[in-house]
Amino acid sequence: MARKQGSHSEITGPKVRDAALKLIARHGYAAVSMRQIAAEVGVQAGALYNYTPDKQSLLQDLMRSHMEELLAAARRELGGGSPLDRLRSFVTFHIRFHLPRVDQVFVAYMELRSLEPEAFAEIEKLRRSYENILQDILTQGEREGIFAIPDARVTTMALIGLMTGMTNWYREGGRLPMAEIEEIYWGLVRKAVAS
Amino acid sequence: MARKQGSHSEITGPKVRDAALKLIARHGYAAVSMRQIAAEVGVQAGALYNYTPDKQSLLQDLMRSHMEELLAAARRELGGGSPLDRLRSFVTFHIRFHLPRVDQVFVAYMELRSLEPEAFAEIEKLRRSYENILQDILTQGEREGIFAIPDARVTTMALIGLMTGMTNWYREGGRLPMAEIEEIYWGLVRKAVAS
DNA sequence: GTCTATATGAGGATAGAC
């Protein structure tokens, strides 16, 4: 027989984050109540405050850890080589990192407006660091004459928009396997920047 | 001296929509209260209900009219010609229509989740009609051998993501004039689909 | 660590006076 009360901090902590992420992605930060999150976890609302000082901190944690994981993974996995190799790596990495994390992506992009100014600035800085990885690749390729890029910053934002937009329509088990979509996207990017 | 009460239906109606759009774009549908909208308009909350039966209908109207204007303008302004001409027209049209309407774009994309199922389906149908205009151009160009496109649907979504993403970072009075950014984007699209 | 109970406030929406 299951006890109704007890200590579960190691289980409940992640469950709170998972539940919050899922619900916020689906309905939006403001639309989700602490009661809903608690119900999803299977506890009462008051219990959540063992894991977060308040609702805003919960959102900040979700967004910060997403961006930090993204940056850490990028720095870990993106190697060297020619600008074309590095661009290919970046496209592949970006897609493979983001596609299994549609909820995180959606929240990280859409709930910026729900952040208080300080947290907003922190997240934006992390995002800018990530964008700069791509921008550096483009700039180097342009210098070497491999790419033809009128403006590295604008092209960076355009390509990130192109790739990230995939999370808006891709659904697992859809018409095309992920590997094929990845190839199509890589083809578009490669041709778009080619000299 | 200004009167405190009176009839202003012709002025107040649009003001309600403008205020709602601005606030929802900034803070999100769920985060904006009818009291906030009323304050922005300069009336009391109760007065809003002369212009909308409820909050949800207000959102639906904003989204529906944005999508209907988009479709109507596209059908009016997009002409014929070669697939390359038509693609160029589409890119230009898309950018020029969306850039001055960042609030509408943001709301139309981000608040889909705040719509009740029926309204959601209606908006999605309108969006799909718009996407199909681009998809038809790509398909025709592929048939004529002008474009090299592995998958028209995926390419459509990728290009729309690329172009619409501009609304996320473009700010009037920024580093580059709009015409130049438009040219950069057109260059990316043209090269990406070139055979 | 979780529960129940509650303080305190804000939300959407309506009623009736002007």
Add this chain to the structure above:
DNA sequence: GTCTATCCTCATATAGAC
């Protein structure tokens, strides 16, 4: 058409028992 006043519900967050 707008106002004031209000109903009722739901929100976040806290307190204290277990």
